[in-house]
Amino acid sequence: MKKDSHPARTAWLVVAGLLAMMLLFAGCGSDDDSTTGGGEELEKVGKSEGEVNLVAWAGYVEPAWSKPFEQKTGCKVNVKIGGTSDEMVQLMRSGQYDGVSASGNASARLVDGGDVSPVNVNLVPNYETIFSDLKDQPYNTFDGQPYGIPHGRGANLLMWNSDDVKPAPTSWGVILDPKEAAQYKGKISAYDDPIYIADAAVYLKAHEPDLGIENPYQLTQEQFDAAVSLLEEQQPLVGEYWSEATKQISSFASGDSQVGTTWQYQYFLLQEEGDPVAASPASQGFLPSEGATGWSDTWMISSQAKHPNCMYMWMDWIVSPKVNAEVAEYFGEAPAQSLACDHTAQKDFCEKYHAENPGFWKRVYYWETPLADCGEESGDDCVDYNKWVQAWTTIKG
Amino acid sequence: MTTEAVAEKRSVGRRLAGLFHGRPRLQVGALLAGPLGWLVIGYLGSLALLLVAAFWTVSPLSGELDKTLSFESFEILFDEPVYRDIVVRTVTIAALVTVTDAVIAFPIAFYMAKIASRRMKAILVVAVLLPLWSSYLVKVLSWRTMLSADGIINWALEPFGLTGPEFGNTAVWLVMSYLWLPFMILPIYAGLERIPNSLISASEDLGASPLTTFRRVILPLSFPAVVAGSIFTFSLTLGDYITPRLVSNNQFIGNVIYNNISTNLPLASALALVPIVVMIAYLLVARKLGAFEHI
Structure with missing residues (x-):
């Protein structure tokens, strides 16, 4: 460096360059591809695609029940933990994930943004025996169309x-x-x-x-x-x-x-x-x-899911009686699956968490997105x- | 390897050497291209991208970003008094932590640099560095345990009829002062080491009292080092958001950025500008005070 170059001048050059870059980026407001409505629901669950990418609350996807799932279906489970509902919405907007365990304060935002698809509940055999007061709720059903599989509530x-x-x-x-x-x-x-x-x-x-x-x-x-x-x-x-x-x-x-x-x-x-x-x-x-x-959490499928078959298999697996009991006990919440109560390790678990008591849940206002x-x-x-x-x-x- | 291959290789090397020979600018440029590229693209670039977002808005319906120029986030920052309170609180605590650390660190650093034996010096350096080996979270959580209602601090003060600080600004100040102390001690220690002992002796020989020697010789010579240390303690406090969350209910700038980053990126980015502006001002003052003269 030459003797007469001023550090101050260099600093100002850097600042000026930074400002120029900022203005450049602020100016080019790219027209976002605003998708609305989401994708189509699946007609039939086909063969495993070999993997599934999930966004989930900590404790929802654990090796104890994801490993048996991998062995059974051949879908390798990759999970990204979301710390808050807001973070989960961000992750789903990236389009890199097949599904999410969304709370009610995220689900409407995901549906509004076209980030998730309706769910064909006929392809999820275990949906049938889910507690009926969890179905058709304002945070998982939109315009009469189910957008997810209930997972558990608290x-x-x-x-x-x-x-x-x-x-x-x-x-x-x-x-x-x-x-x-x-x-x-x-x-x-x-x-x-x-x-x-x-x-x-x-x-x-x-x-x-x-x-x-x-x-x-x-x-x-x-x-x-x-x-x-x-x-x-x-x-x-x-x-x-x-x-x-x-x-x-x-x-x-x-x-x-x-x-x-x-x-x-x-x-x-x-x-x-x-x-x-x-x-x-x-x-x-x-x-x-x-x-x-x-809160009442719901598994939703991304409108850009690259592994829809595996995602459907996962949604059925997580609400199967034994697995739903496992995850509910691990996390500390009431299971969504009515048959899960026969499979809990603690015999009085469902009673403690009021899983089978609709009167209790009638007075609970589940989180929704304002x-x-x-x-x-x-x-x-x-x-x-x-x-x-x-x-x-x-x-x- | 055949001789031709060696010759071939050498000729490539030669040609390269020839290219750089007598072109000092090119030499320096090639040497700095990597690190400077990283600094400009990876570091300043991502910073610029973040700041650009401050001029966007969020659509209230879909929560998606509207990427057109707008000053809405800044209007919110200036109009809502709560943000002013948060900025004032953060800067005040950062300043208090800096002063506290300087006051505690100076005697320790002075002892280390000028009085301690070689063996003692080594022990003290290790003692100062040792807390940096354990996780930041563990340290904050242990303070949380110590400060809680039935924690060790209240237990120790109880016989004297006193109670320790509750979770709040005082607790944040205490914990931050603890956390960042090594970052103050080390620069001051380095600065004091550089002062020749002969200057102190000369001052004494000329009849100055120890206090005068400290005031007129040691302090002016080590002041740039104190300012250098203060840059660390000040900026680290300014940016921390986990300590306030764990030992108080109060929001600092970082907490508000964290709360807004996923729902309202523009507001979070606009807030992120505040510590940057504060730090630029601080660094300009520090430069005037000579903190960078020995770097």
Whole structure:
């Protein structure tokens, strides 16, 4: 380098080059091939293509049941774990995967984007015996057409430390009503996800009927603002927002959290460890009086699937009685397959998780994607998911 | 191998050598093409692509990217007070961590560089580097255990009627200061090593008190090293999002980027510009203070 060259000048050149590149890329807005409607459903399951590429929640595709599947069908299973629903949607949009275990807050987005195809349930023999209250739901069936095979479900429960929280609460008010919640300041545990706004909506649906909330995932601006302001009042009282189950387990075990929203998985795990925890009493059908949010996952097939036969074989395999029992127990959720309850290792597993209790699930609002378009009458005046994400940032502050 | 083949080979080598002979620019260019290509295409290119996304928008209906020029994400950043709070919080904690680490690191580095015996010096260098051998996550999670309500810190403070910090900004400050301390000690140690002992002796001979020697000789000479270390601690704190998530409820810039990256890439990209701008400003000040003079 020559003596008279200035490092500053070089730096500016690099910055200028960077800016030029940015403008270049920003300018060429490529016209995206916007596919709508998805592909066609399969007519007949043919021969194995030799492999299948899946996007799944951690714990849904494990060697214990994917290895026997490979031996039986000759389809090698490649799995990519998705951390969140949002990430799964991104992965499916890449077109490199055959199928996905989508939660209700991803499925509508996938159908809307044309990323998944309808499922021909006649090609999935085990579909027949799936719990009927899981079929034909707004998050797995669109325009009367099934788009997936139900995998399992869970509810978001209210859990509390029975040594510290007395008397046993029966309502979400213990963590959502500003006055009641104040006595547990710093000990409240809340789920760290924009979808948690729906929990506030479930509470408001019961306690403020004037708002007229029907579906906690389809909120008008007014209803949405009410739910958000409830959570903003809750925020200073929250000891911890959790997103990983292990994080919540450790704070309940150490006493940092005393009451909050949880999954059945954490509750039973803490109980097994001998910690003094209780979840919403059984007399209430295990849920607070308002009901609760929950999730129900669905296996969907990509509209660009390169191995559709293997994907259909997988969808049938994962809801076969024995495998569905295995995966439900491994993950800690209620199986979708009604015959699975005969195959669980713990005899009372289905009872504990209320798998065969439709009355329990009637009061669970399964996660859905909040969309701007919420039904014909109200038009496009609901708050869409992007706004939920932004509001969540504001709530946490 | 036949002699012709050897001759053939040699002639290719010769020709290449001939090509480069007397052309210093070509020599340097060929040498730097690989690393510079990596820097420009792999590193700056991907950075540029990310930043370009800040000028796009997301369609609310399908959630797909609308790749036309727009400033919507920046408007959100400037209009919503919550983002200002998050930026201020992140930068404040980063500054606090930097000051804390500088204050703790200086005496340790000074002892290592000027006082410790050769053996002690080796032991201390290993002791400083040792925490870097264990996983970052393990360290943060052990702090989480220590800081929890029935953790060791509260247990130790209890006899004195005190309680340790709860999960929150204080906890983040503590854990970050712990995590990045080695990155402050090592540059200061290197900087102090470079100061000749004769300068300190000369200062003493001229009648300066130890404090004056420190203030007028050691500190000015080692200050660039402190600034160099502060670049590490400041930028590492600025970019971290796992520690805040594990030991507090507070959102830092990284947390908001993480939350938005899959649903609203433009907003995440616009936010990603904030630490870049802060760091550029910081580096310009650091350059003025002479942090890069010995690199």
